[in-house]
Amino acid sequence: MKADQLLKNYAAGVRDFTGVNLSEANLREANLSGIILDRAILDGANLSHANLAQASLIEADLNGANLSNADLSGSNLSKAILDGAILDGAILDGANLSQADLTVAKLIETNLSEADLQEASLIAANLDGADLSGADLTVADLSQANLTQADLNQTNLSGAILDGANIEGTILDENV
Secondary structure (H helix, E strand, O other): OOHHHHHHHHHOOOOEOOOOEOOOOEOOOOEOOOOEOOOOEOOOOEOOOOEOOOOEOOOOEOOOOEOOOOEOOOOEOOOOEOOOOEOOOOEOOOOEOOOOEOOOOEOOOOEOOOOEOOOOEOOOOEOOOOEOOOOEOOOOEOOOOEOOOOEOOOOEOOOOEOOOOEOOOOEOOOOO
16 A cells, blocks of 8 residues: 555545555654554654554554654554664653564654553663653563663663663662
């Protein structure tokens, strides 16, 4: 499916696009709140500045996708593949990222407050200045992650793996 066809169908009221292939699609600044893109292929897609609030992206392939400054608040990205995705400045507060693969993802100054990141892979992810306050990182793998200046206040780090992580300047008040 082409990006323009998806936007046309979405405007007509269609919300379920499960399994659609939008590889390399340009959906920059698109308003797709509440869309269902479960198991969709969005590798290399440009979703920067898009409104994906309350979207369902369960098991979606977002390898190398540009989600910078996208609104993903309240979205479900459980088991999504976000290897090398760019999420700088994205809003992910209240998002479900449990078991998501965020290996080497760029999450600079991203809002992940209250996000569910249980068992997520954040190996070598760049979380410089990210807001992870109140997030659940239970059993998450943050090996080699950059957490410089990240806000981990009231974050659940039970069983989290932090081997080789850079936590310089990180706010670690009141953690579980």
